Amino acid sequence: MSIYAKDTDPAFQAAGAKLGLEIWCVENLKLVSVPKSSHGRFYSGSAYVILNTVLPKSGLPQHDIHYWLGHDTNKVDSALASDKALELDAALGSCTVQYRELQGQETGKFLSYFKPCIIPIEGVYTSQKEHLNGETYKVSLLACKGDHVVHVKEVPFSRSSLNHSDVFILDTASKIFLFSGCNSSIQERAKALEVVQYIKENKHRANCEVATVEDGKFVGDPEVGEFWSLFGGYAPIPQDPPSSVQKQPDTPFVKLSWISTQGKLHPCQTDSLSKEMLETDKCYMVDCDSEIFVWMGKHCSVTERKTSISAAEDFLRNQGRSAGTHSTFITEGLEPAKFRSYFNNWPQMVETKLYEEGRGKVAAMFKQQGYEVKELPDEEDIQPFIDCRGTLKVWRIDCEKLSLLPASEERKIFSGDCYVVQYTYLGNERSENLFYAWLGCGSVMEDRRDAISHLNAIVDSTRGNPVLAQVMEKKEPSQFFSIFQTLIIFKGGMSTRYKKFIAEKGIGDETYDESKTALFRVQGTSPNNMQAIQVDPVSGSLNSSYCYILQTGTSAFTWIGNLSSTRDHDLLDRMLELIIPTWQAISVREGSESDIFWNALGGKADYARAKEIKGYIEDPHLFMLSTTEGSFKVHSHIHFYRHAFISTVGRPFSIWHTFGTQFHIQSIKL
Known part of the structure; x- marks a missing residue:
């Protein structure tokens, strides 16, 4: 749902949310959506609104709006299309460029959307079951112009329409003729041949012949004779008159x-x-x-x-x-x-990237000294330690019960609950198991204890040498997120003990509810490692380093921090489709928020605006645990070598890997 719903035409619902073309036509003073199967078919008696959405290499999606007017379009429909184009611009945040397109005089940008061309159809568009307005197949003569994009225009079926400079297509019921003027360019002929193929496939269902006719070719050729017979016989084409187009002055009139x-x-x-x-x-x-x-x-x-x-x-x-x-x-x-270009010294809009410049200078200095310089991989380029294409099972702890979540829900967890996660993947020619006990920040102690107990019980029933880890919310290792790939962490909980605890303490239940205000922080490194974390719905939860989704119960916003990256923007769009797929969200950049946005968060307040710096991560440490004659010993190994553990006790023991504040426990039988 959008706050523009009452001001914007319902036909524009979710417009611009997906990349590519969207087309609407004015029909009975209303806009109707044109299905993709009809894109490129424009009726000369109708007016259209066209939206093209692209995603550049950096930044937000870009929108271009065109309104196309056929030469038989009435003034009312033309004016309505113009108003609707501006209305669509407003709905998209007034961040589009709009173009007025007239039949036969379309811009190259507009024509580039339709490969290889558009061929206007006589009549008026109707959204009813598509038909060609009841017309039977008729012979038509089309003039083709343009080296890069093709302008196709129907001209009178007459010898006088032909000339030596252009390429023409004569379309009949059984055969298509391609006539190339002797002064036409090779590029124009090649483009016209694409149009011929388009007509053959779309109008003749690939069931017709194609003949090429060269300007000045002998009439004795059977196909050339057939072509001229349709015009009543051969006659020379008059020489093209001198071009009436005057040379444009070096300094344009402005x-x-x-x-x-x-x-x-x-x-x-x-x-x-x-x-x-x-x-x-x-x-x-x-x-x-x-x-x-x-x-x-x-x-x-x-x-x-x-x-x-x-x-x-x-x-x-x-x-x-x-x-x-x-x-x-x-x-x-x-x-x-x-x-x-028409303005003197228009200010450059390029931001100086001091970091990029400095990095390049330092690299150059080291190379001059004979050192090999390599750039560290980006965070999203770092490969996971294990295969992340395995199978996942997730159980929720509820009192002493262990409930297996269905596949559709296993990537949605609550901070008031505890979970046991089993991840099975292909290791060294055999299946390996990785187990986690995930403990939510708001979970109660009894559920945490049961989570550890259930984890041990599942591990004991598993063959092989599984790896175990206990993970606290907000302290998850990167590997945990990698195996989930997509994870949504909601506030509140579903556990019976959690519900009882907040009731006894008189704490309001903040468990996620689509009808209430909710704020999600979007984070991650790639589409295969992204998370949405529900945070307190207040202004202080915002951070310029991230993107957010704000759901108010009646509308939705996406908030884009000034320090967020293009990658973050892509993850934001993907997460939006997962959390509220049927809603059209309003995109808000930091610094351009409306009062409606701030009011949904309880008013504007200070929030973190500096670039977030990740905390220091300690080097991994490896400890070996052993028991001999009642004594318990812990040995620290600085480096990880498999042979460091072989000559120890001949009974099962555990290896604890510590990564920062996290313990990874592996049970091994020697």
Whole structure:
């Protein structure tokens, strides 16, 4: 659920949550979702809203919004598509770039979404069971232009439509002809051939012939003769007239205008443009002759943005500008490189990475001295000690009972409970077992004792030489998280003793409930090692080094700390789908929180903002325990060597491995 639900079209529910294309069409003054099977099929009598979401190498997902207008679209649908595009932008946090696309004059960016092309269809889109508006198959002539992306346009089926500069496709019921003008480029011919293949597979179900016709080829060729016979016989194509396109001046025409709240344009009298001229509470239009940009300040309302977009469209209409004049609508802070190029000395937005620069200089110095320099692996690149593709079993302790959790619940544990974990994996040509007793911070002493007792009982019934470990919540070794891969730790507990304890103490039950406010800290090193830890739902629980999920019972937020990494953002999205898969969360960056967000946490308060430094981890120590004639001895070995234990007592004994504050116990029979 989203706080935008009452202000945003229901069709946009969960929009932008997944990567790739999402398309809506205006039908009966409402937006309807276009299924993936129909992506790329645009009707000339309809208006569409298109959202493309990509995940860059670093940072948050990026969104581009296009609204496409067919040449037969009425003014009402066109205006509605424009408003809906702005509405979608607001729902995504006003962090998108919007493009106005006209049929036949689409931007290269838009066409690149559809491989190999789009071919507009006459008529109006309907969300009913798809059909071609009842029309029968008809012969059509298509003109193809473009070396990188293809502009495909249906032209009149007439010899006069042909020329020497373009590539044409004649589509008939039984055969597709590809006609290449003698002045067309190799790239254009190759792209047009992709379009031919697309038409063959999608319109003819791959059941038709394909013929190529070269401009100027002898008519005696059977396929060439067949092609010209469809036009009533061969006749020479007139020479292409000289291009009427004038050479663009070296210095493009650029004019800046401020747009008032009434939608009036006020030209700014200046010979050069600078970023300082753009005020954050106003909207501006930059007229570059062949295209226009509408720049909208961060502090402008949605109403002001709608007014500025309408003003720009009215300007193009009143000026009689070419249909090929592209319109791009930009929010402050998301200016593309082309827009910035029209301004003098636009400030660079690149952050100086002092650490990266310093590391490189130090490495270079050592290399000059003849030392080999290797970079330490990132935390997520460190390989686990054991195979983490084994099988997992998890039991919850409830009084003296041991309850095996179903597979769907074994990666969801509560801090008020205790658990026994068995992990079985393939070791040296045989199965190995690793056991943990996990003791939640809020668990009662009786449950902890029973957990150890049950652990020993299970180990005694297990063959081989199992490894045992006792783990306290918040002190888990990395290996524990690695075998779970995905782990959610909820507050509260399900144990009978825990429920009885909080009742006797008069403590409120904070066990996780989807209808109540809950805050989760997301952490981990990779999708194979990630955790969500429920923390107190107060502002003081936040930390700039992490990302969080806030669930209020009526809405959900994702909070992104300023010191979090791209990897953290990826884990945040994955965890969100696991905890509240049916909710659309509102993404909030640190520093841009709304009052609704802070109120859900009981008000704004101080929290940790410095980079979290991990505590010092002691080197591992190995102790050998032995008993001889009633005496108990402990021997410390600095290094781990298997032969250090062979010549000891001839009875079962235990080896305790200590990693920091954790003990790992292995029972071995010699």
